[in-house]
Amino acid sequence: MVSLLNALPGALSQGLIWGIMAIGLYITFKILEMSDLTVDGSFCTGGAVCVMMLLGGHNVWVSMLAAVLAGMLAGLVTGIFHTLCGIPAILSGILTQLGLWSVNLAIMGMNSNQALNVRNHELLVSLRYMQEVEAGMRPFYQHPICVTLLVTAVVIALLYWFFGTERGSSIRATGANVNMARAQGINTNMNKLIGLMISNGLVALSGALLSQYQSFAEINMGRGAIVIGLAAIIIGEATFGKIFKNFALKLLAVGLGSVIYYVVIQSVVSLMDINANYLKLISALIVAVFLAVPYWKRAILPKKHAVTGKEKEHA
Amino acid sequence: MLKIQNIYKTFNAGTVNEKRALKGMSLSFEPGDFVTVIGGNGAGKSTMLNCVSGAYTVDEGHILIDGVDVTRLPEYKRAKYIGRVFQDPMMGTAATMQIEENLALAARRGKPRTLRSGITKAEREYYKEQLKILDLGLEERMTAKVGLLSGGQRQALTLLMATLQQPKLLLLDEHTAALDPKTAAKVLEATQRIVEQSNLTTLMITHNMRDAITYGNRLIMMYDGRVVVDVSGEQKKKLTVEQLLALFSEASGSDEADDKLLLS
Numbered sequence: 001m002v003s004l005l006n007a008l009p010g011a012l013s014q015g016l017i018w019g020i021m022a023i024g025l026y027i028t029f030k031i032l033e034m035s036d037l038t039v040d041g042s043f044c045t046g047g048a049v050c051v052m053m054l055l056g057g058h059n060v061w062v063s064m065l066a067a068v069l070a071g072m073l074a075g076l077v078t079g080i081f082h083t084l085c086g087i088p089a090i091l092s093g094i095l096t097q098l099g100l101w102s103v104n105l106a107i108m109g110m111n112s113n114q115a116l117n118v119r120n121h122e123l124l125v126s127l128r129y130m131q132e133v134e135a136g137m138r139p140f141y142q143h144p145i146c147v148t149l150l151v152t153a154v155v156i157a158l159l160y161w162f163f164g165t166e167r168g169s170s171i172r173a174t175g176a177n178v179n180m181a182r183a184q185g186i187n188t189n190m191n192k193l194i195g196l197m198i199s200n201g202l203v204a205l206s207g208a209l210l211s212q213y214q215s216f217a218e219i220n221m222g223r224g225a226i227v228i229g230l231a232a233i234i235i236g237e238a239t240f241g242k243i244f245k246n247f248a249l250k251l252l253a254v255g256l257g258s259v260i261y262y263v264v265i266q267s268v269v270s271l272m273d274i275n276a277n278y279l280k281l282i283s284a285l286i287v288a289v290f291l292a293v294p295y296w297k298r299a300i301l302p303k304k305h306a307v308t309g310k311e312k313e314h315a
Numbered sequence: 316m317l318k319i320q321n322i323y324k325t326f327n328a329g330t331v332n333e334k335r336a337l338k339g340m341s342l343s344f345e346p347g348d349f350v351t352v353i354g355g356n357g358a359g360k361s362t363m364l365n366c367v368s369g370a371y372t373v374d375e376g377h378i379l380i381d382g383v384d385v386t387r388l389p390e391y392k393r394a395k396y397i398g399r400v401f402q403d404p405m406m407g408t409a410a411t412m413q414i415e416e417n418l419a420l421a422a423r424r425g426k427p428r429t430l431r432s433g434i435t436k437a438e439r440e441y442y443k444e445q446l447k448i449l450d451l452g453l454e455e456r457m458t459a460k461v462g463l464l465s466g467g468q469r470q471a472l473t474l475l476m477a478t479l480q481q482p483k484l485l486l487l488d489e490h491t492a493a494l495d496p497k498t499a500a501k502v503l504e505a506t507q508r509i510v511e512q513s514n515l516t517t518l519m520i521t522h523n524m525r526d527a528i529t530y531g532n533r534l535i536m537m538y539d540g541r542v543v544v545d546v547s548g549e550q551k552k553k554l555t556v557e558q559l560l561a562l563f564s565e566a567s568g569s570d571e572a573d574d575k576l577l578l579s
Contacts, residue, residue, distance in 0.1 A: 162430075166423055169412075169433035173420050176409035180417075183368070183407065184476070185394030185424040 004270040008263070009130055009145060015262030016148035017125070017209045019255035020155055021225060022232035024202030026254050029233060031163070032175040032195045034082075037093030039203050039229060041100030042074040043222030046204025047211030048107040051114045054121050054212075064124070064208045070107075071204020072197040074100060079193035104219055113218035116211075123212045124151075144213060151209065152255050155202065160248040162198075171195050224280050227287050232258035234290040261286075316516045317344040317367065317484055322376030324362055336362040338540035339376070344484075349510055349517045351527040353559075354537035360520045363537070364488050367518070369393040381483050395425030398477030398515075400470065400490040407473030410462035414453060414472065417461055418442045421476035445475055449505060467498030471505055478509050485510065487519040491526075503530065528554050538567050 021043060028036040046067040053063035074096055081092035108114045118128045125147045133143040140146065162168045173181040174191040181188050203225070211217040236250075236257025244253045265283070269276060324337040336359045344350060354360050365371045367378055369390035377386045380396045401407050408417050419434040419442075439457065446454040449471050453464075461469060470490055477485060487506065491499035507530060510517050521527050527534055534551050536544035536559070543566035546554060 164433050165428075165430045166433050167428040167430060169416060169420060170423075170428045172412060172416075173409050176411045177406070179401070179406050180409050181420075182370075182390045183394055183397075183399045183401075184420050185391050185426075186420070186428065187391050 004267055007266050007270055009143075010127065011262045011266040012259060013125070013127075013130070013144035013148055013213065014210070015259035016145065016152055016255065017206055017213060018225075018228055018262065019206075019232060019258035020148075020152060020209065021203045021206035022229040022236075022254045022258045023152075023155060023159070023251050024199045024206065025226065025229035026233055026251065027159075027195055027199040027202070029230070030175075031172055032192060034089040034175075034192070035093070036075075036078060036196060036199060037090060037226055038074055038078045038096045038100075038196070038200055039093070039226045040222045040224065041097035041104065042071045042200040042203045043207040043210075043225045044104045044217070044219060045074055045100055045107065045222075046071050046207030047217035047221050048104050048114070048207075049204070050208035051116055051211050051217040052107055052109070054116055054123075055114065060122060060124050060212070064205065067204045067208035068201045071207070072201040074204070075196035075198070075200030076193060078200070079196040082196075083189035083192055101219070108217065108219070112220075113216055115216040118215050123215075125209055125213050126215060127213055128215070148209065151205075152252075155205075156248050156251045156255070159198075159251060163247060167191075167194070224283065227280075227283050228258070228261065231261045231283065231287045231290065234287065235260050238290070316346045316348065316381055317342070317518070318377075318379040319343070319363070319367065320377040320379070322363075322366060322373040322378065324359075324366055324371060324373055336540055337366065337373070340537075340541050341376075342535070342542055344516055344518070346516055347514045348533055349515075349531035350519070350533045350535055351531040352518060352520045352535045352537060353522070353524060353527045358537040359540040360537050361488060362540075364486055364518065364520060367484070368397055368399055368486055396483040398424075398480075398482035398485045400473045400477050400485075400487050402489040402492050404466040404469040404473070404493055407476070408461045408469050411460060413458045414446075414461055414464075415439060415442055415457040417472065418445075418476060418479060421479045424480045424482075426480075445479065449475060465498075467494050467502060470494060470498075470502050474502065474505060474509065478513065478515065481513055481515070483516065485515045485517040487517065489520050489522060492522055506530075524556050524559055528556070528559070534559075536563060536566065538563070543567065 021039070025036070025039055028034050049070045050063045050067040053066050054060065078092045078096040081087045081095055082089050087095070105112065118126055123129070125144045127144070129138055129142050130144050132138045133140055163172060170181065170186045171191045171194060173184070173186060174188045178188050207222065210221065233254050234257070236253035239257065239260065240249070240253035244250055265279060268274060268282065269279070319340060319342040321339050321341050322337055323339060326334040326336060340359065340363060352360050362371065366373050369385070369388060373386060377384055379385065380393070383396070385393050385396070399407070409420070415434060419438060422438065443454045443457065446457070451468050451471055453468065453472065461472065464472065474490070491502050494502060503526065509515070517531070519531065528551070532551065533547035534544070534554065535542055544562045
């Protein structure tokens, strides 16, 4: 129990960092209704670029900007595979993800990991700062929880604004009904590109934050990111779906979903004394169950849904 | 206004499923023409309409809208000139978006999508007025999701969306076929009103011969990928269903004017 309480601030911070990745995933998965597997690679790209830039002596903001741009570039590549080359979205993402493995290694100078010395850099978020805030050596607002909350709020505010603009609305329409979008003169391919770029830019931002937090980047840091993102989206929807109707609140629900996921995982590990090696298996099972439940509901309660089906026909 | 010049379209070319849908079809519309199109299944009506809208690209021939050759323009670029209502009520609107959001998207057809606000206050007032004209009570439900509307309401909304930004050409692909007769009549009535009001050049595909005779100033019958009957003016006004069937059997070269082919 004590170990759980000790681990809680860390779980909250990490949950919020991964939440930004999940919000990025929400754009492709929920708004554009496509499965983008680039994420597993672009998350590491963000972390790798950020760490290498910091090691190169750049300041943290420049490093994070570079990380976001690198992530957007990865999204652009997937988008080009999908729209210009006609490759199915899911396969386009897999191709980019595979290619990014080599690219990420190259970014890290052909090393599978690169570490930061926290004392040499002024970071935005770091595990070490958590201890330093607790020891009174730093102001409270440099606590990782405060910083990640603030970054999440800024990301949500920007997305809320963007998806209310003409361009943003047209991206939502592209995901909602591609035929209607084209009939209304919307360049749906362009919108998919933009959506993928924004999404992977946010994923890379999340990777950049995590690499700072843990003060290293390594080639496997993004493995399974998509599953964590889906878990966050699904848990957020299941928990807050009934009360959060506004778009900004829906994004917040995704961020909070990620936090819940992390706290639950942390509790399982601390309380049940499970080898951390099994985390990925547990994650995969949790997400599989959450995805299956709506399907089972439909299969077990056919009557209720037959009615709604009919309504839809008349609707 | 619309010029279709000798277009060809073949599906699955070179396979056993080869279907030559359009075989050198030509057609020319005057500004303000309201043309109804009839023909049996597989006559090429929908293929022709989809070639005009850009959903399909033609194998040969040219399509001009108001003097602009649009043959090679992608669908979304042609949308600048074209308003469209589909047969499937689900297809013309975004179900998960609000009524006013759908209208705002349609109002920007053919314009660049910028970072300005997706919908303004002044627009909302305008949409409210326009929805009142439809007389379906939608003006009170502007922020409702379109998925909550009935098929007829969705088609009426799609029609309004197609004409909100005045198109050079309005394409209606059996847009009342999926509706019950009463709703279909209502939507047709709204169609007639909107087309007359703005004097829109319109192409309407229908399976209903009576509707084809009642509406529009010109009637075209298609058969086997070509136009076989083209009636307009006084001659069309006097047309009866029997005459139409006779014309069909004459054109198709078969004595059996199977009205099932043409439906109702």
